[in-house]
Amino acid sequence: MRSLVVRLDSAGDVLLAGPAVRAVAAGSERVAVLVGPAGAAAAQLLPGVDEVLEWEAPWVGLEPPPVRVDEVLALAERVAAGRFDRALVLASFHQSPLPTALVLRLAGIRWIGADSEHYPGSLLDLRHHRAPDRHEAEAALDLAVAAGYRLPPGDQGELRVSPPPDTRALTGDDPYVVVHPGAQAPARAPSPERAAAAVRSLVAAGHRVVVTGGPEETALTAAVARGLAVDLGGRTDLRQLSGVLAGARAVVVGNTGPAHLAAAVGTPVVSWFAPVVPAERWRPFRVPHVLLGRPDAGCAGTRARVCPVPQHPCLDSVTGEEITTAVATLTTRPAASGAADGASVPEVTA
Known part of the structure; x- marks a missing residue:
C-alpha cells in the first residue's frame, strides 16, 4: 500500500x-x-x-x-x-x-x-x-x-528525527545551554531585552550559552548574545540545528518550531510559553520541560501573532533569574510530575 x-x-x-x-x-x-x-x-x-x-x-x-x-x-x-x-x-x-x-x-x-x-x-x-x-x-x-495504522512494537509515540549530526565544530566541546530568542509569531517570543537578560543570568550562574536563530534573525541573535554567548544566528540549517539542540543540556525557547525539534532530540526545554494558544495542545511533547509565563494574560486564547497587550506581559514578566532557576530544575534533578499554575510560575512535567 x-x-x-x-x-x-x-x-x-x-x-x-x-x-x-x-x-x-x-x-x-x-x-x-x-x-x-x-x-x-x-x-x-x-x-x-x-x-x-x-x-x-x-x-x-x-x-x-x-x-x-x-x-x-x-x-x-x-x-x-x-x-x-x-x-x-x-x-x-x-x-x-x-x-x-x-x-x-x-x-x-x-x-x-x-x-x-x-x-x-x-x-x-x-x-x-x-x-x-x-x-x-x-x-x-x-x-x-x-484509519487503521499502528505504531510498530517498541515505538512509544514520542517525537523523533533522523540522527543529528555532530556539531561540536560550531558549539565547542564544553557543556552549554541554548537560548533561541526568536519565533515566527512575535507574540510567542520575549523581547530582545528579556532574552538578553536571560543570557546574562545564565552566564552569571556559570553556564556556557549558545544563541541560535535563522538567517533572518542574525541581528536578533547578535543583540541577545552581546559577546557573552556563542552566536550561531544564521549559521545552521534545520538538520544542523538538531545537532546543536541535541548537544545542549537544556534549550530556552518560545512556543515555536525549535521547541519541538528539541523535544524530538530528547533535550529538556524551558519554554517561554505565550498563552495565545493552549499549552495542553502545544507544549514540548514528552520531554522534561518548564513553562514560564503568565497563563492568565489578556492575550490568552487569541491566537494573536502580535501581542495585543501593552508591554507583552505574558513573556516579558519572566526574569532572567526565573530562566536560570528553570534550567537548574531540569539539569540538576529529575523533573517533577504534575503542574503548577500562576503568573511566571514554573510548570514542570516529564
Whole structure:
C-alpha cells in the first residue's frame, strides 16, 4: 500500500506529525508527505518518509498565494503520479482539511481521512473527530490509528528525527545551554531585552550559552548574545540545528518550531510559553520541560501573532533569574510530575 500524509504549515507542525507518519509507515510499502515550503526541511528529518512533495497551498499561511487553477491541477497530477492508495490530511483544530481533500480526490486517491467538524460530503472516507484538548502530536496519531495504522512494537509515540549530526565544530566541546530568542509569531517570543537578560543570568550562574536563530534573525541573535554567548544566528540549517539542540543540556525557547525539534532530540526545554494558544495542545511533547509565563494574560486564547497587550506581559514578566532557576530544575534533578499554575510560575512535567 502506498500512503500520503499531508501537513501543509510550519516546520514545528510537521515535526509534531512524526508519530502519525511512523504509524502510517509501519502499515505501508511507501510513504510520501505533502508539505508547504516552511515544513519541507522538517519533513526531510522524519523517520519513515520515503518522499517529500512540496506545495504552497492558497488556504494555508499568513501570506498565501492566490488560487491558480493551473497550479492546483498541476499538484493533482503530481499526486496522481504517486499512485497513492490512501491519504491522511493533518491540520490544526482551527483549520479545514477539505480544500486539500478536494485536490486529493482530483488526483484519484480513493480513500482519504481527516479530522473535520464540517460536513465533508464525498471528500472524506473517514471523518474523524478530534478529542478535546489533545496535544497536536497525539491528535495526529489518533487520526492515524482511527484509519487503521499502528505504531510498530517498541515505538512509544514520542517525537523523533533522523540522527543529528555532530556539531561540536560550531558549539565547542564544553557543556552549554541554548537560548533561541526568536519565533515566527512575535507574540510567542520575549523581547530582545528579556532574552538578553536571560543570557546574562545564565552566564552569571556559570553556564556556557549558545544563541541560535535563522538567517533572518542574525541581528536578533547578535543583540541577545552581546559577546557573552556563542552566536550561531544564521549559521545552521534545520538538520544542523538538531545537532546543536541535541548537544545542549537544556534549550530556552518560545512556543515555536525549535521547541519541538528539541523535544524530538530528547533535550529538556524551558519554554517561554505565550498563552495565545493552549499549552495542553502545544507544549514540548514528552520531554522534561518548564513553562514560564503568565497563563492568565489578556492575550490568552487569541491566537494573536502580535501581542495585543501593552508591554507583552505574558513573556516579558519572566526574569532572567526565573530562566536560570528553570534550567537548574531540569539539569540538576529529575523533573517533577504534575503542574503548577500562576503568573511566571514554573510548570514542570516529564
